[in-house]
Amino acid sequence: MDVVLRDEIYKQAIKWVLEAGESIRDKMNDPLDIETKSNANDLVTKLDKETEQFFVEKIKGAFTGHSIIGEEGYGDDLKNLDGTVWIIDPIDGTMNFVHQKRNFAISVGIYQDGIGEIGIIYDVMENILYHAKKGEGAFKDDKRLSSLNEKSTINEAIIGMNHFWLCENRLIDEKVMQQFVKDIRGTRTYGSAALEFAYTAEGIVDGYISMNLSPWDIAAGMILVKEVGGVTTDIDGGELDMLHKSSILTCNTSIQHRILAYMQKGRK
Numbered sequence: 001m002d003v004v005l006r007d008e009i010y011k012q013a014i015k016w017v018l019e020a021g022e023s024i025r026d027k028m029n030d031p032l033d034i035e036t037k038s039n040a041n042d043l044v045t046k047l048d049k050e051t052e053q054f055f056v057e058k059i060k061g062a063f064t065g066h067s068i069i070g071e072e073g074y075g076d077d078l079k080n081l082d083g084t085v086w087i088i089d090p091i092d093g094t095m096n097f098v099h100q101k102r103n104f105a106i107s108v109g110i111y112q113d114g115i116g117e118i119g120i121i122y123d124v125m126e127n128i129l130y131h132a133k134k135g136e137g138a139f140k141d142d143k144r145l146s147s148l149n150e151k152s153t154i155n156e157a158i159i160g161m162n163h164f165w166l167c168e169n170r171l172i173d174e175k176v177m178q179q180f181v182k183d184i185r186g187t188r189t190y191g192s193a194a195l196e197f198a199y200t201a202e203g204i205v206d207g208y209i210s211m212n213l214s215p216w217d218i219a220a221g222m223i224l225v226k227e228v229g230g231v232t233t234d235i236d237g238g239e240l241d242m243l244h245k246s247s248i249l250t251c252n253t254s255i256q257h258r259i260l261a262y263m264q265k266g267r268k
Contacts, residue, residue: 001084001112001134009063009084009110010118010133016058017106020051021124024091024106034098044094048072051090051106059086069243071216081114081242087219091124093192101125107194109219114242119223121198130198130224138201138227145202147229152206154258157184159251160196160208171211171235171247176266180259197221200250201228207251207259209235215242218250225250235263 024047033046052072059066066084068075078085086108091097093104102125110118119138121130132138138145165177181187188205190196194217196208201224210217219242222232232250233240237260240246249259 001117006117006133010131012062013086013108013110013118013120014129014131016055017108017120017122018129020054020090020106021122021127023054024051024124028097028101032098044072045091045098047097048091048094049074052088055086055088055090055108069215069219071214078243081111083113085111087111087215087242089194089216092194092217093190096191103191103195105192105194105198107216107220109216109221109223111219111242116219116223116226119220119227121194121220121224123195123198130201132201132224132227134223134227136227138224140198140202145224145228148203148252148254150229150252150254152252152254154184154255157206157252157255158186158188158204159184159259160188160190160199160205161210162189164211165209169211171268172263173266173268176262180262193217194221197225197232197250200230200252201225203228203252206255207249209247209249209259211247212245213248214245218246218248221250229253231256236260236267 035044049072052070052074056068056074059068067078068086070088089107091104092107096103106122108120117134119132130140166174168174193213199205200208225232231253235247235249
């Protein structure tokens with residue numbers, strides 16, 4: 001992507017993200033009209049839909065020819081990532097939004113021919129903006145994030161993961177994952193994949209593993225993590241398909257092989 005054009009898109013995207021965040025804060029105590037999607041824990045609210053519609057209208061109005069993948073279905077039905085594609089989660093962590101009124105984020109990843117160019121994750125209630133451009137580093141507000149510690153070890157690692165890994169599941173032997181939890185320093189669950197990626201990029205957790213994430217859950221975060229020297233793959237260490245769901249690992253490269261070893265040992 002042309003650098004001048006990328007800077008223009010970047011500035012405009014941040015403006016829209018901050019505007020959308022302000023709107024969410026203003027409206028979040030209004031009736032939410034909560035609905036379920038795939039299951040009782042897969043929630044969507046009126047604000048999820050309104051926020052995605054806001055982005056679609058702004059993008060289509062300002063950047064003719066750009067495509068959109070959005071969680072709530074207001075974007076385009078794409079078969080590939082050719083051209084400029086915005087991958088948007090208007091409220092990542094909807095359950096947190098509904099129950100806690102915090103710990104949720106707006107996530108916007110912008111890709112050019114399948115390559116991540118711009119990543120933006122906005123913690124709406126804390127008013128913290130994580131952002132990155134390819135090759136220019138990642139930032140938390142105005143502070144550049146440091147490169148991840150290349151000497152991190154698995155026994156000192158804090159990993160973001162939820163309890164499903166420790167229950168019987170279709171992917172990994174839960175006993176292997178229980179041993180994994182014993183072998184690392186600790187785990188955390190934040191309830192928002194976007195924030196888990198941002199925290200990995202910031203280095204306050206050393207990695208994040210999750211089952212069955214969609215492209216909009218990870219698109220922005222992958223760019224942030226890459227800019228600080230981290231890596232994101234599926235749980236077998238393979239490249240991710242940004243048009244379909246995947247079970248993912250994002251982490252410091254110094255512990256990637258150790259985590260993948262647990263995955264390989266327990267893989268069903």
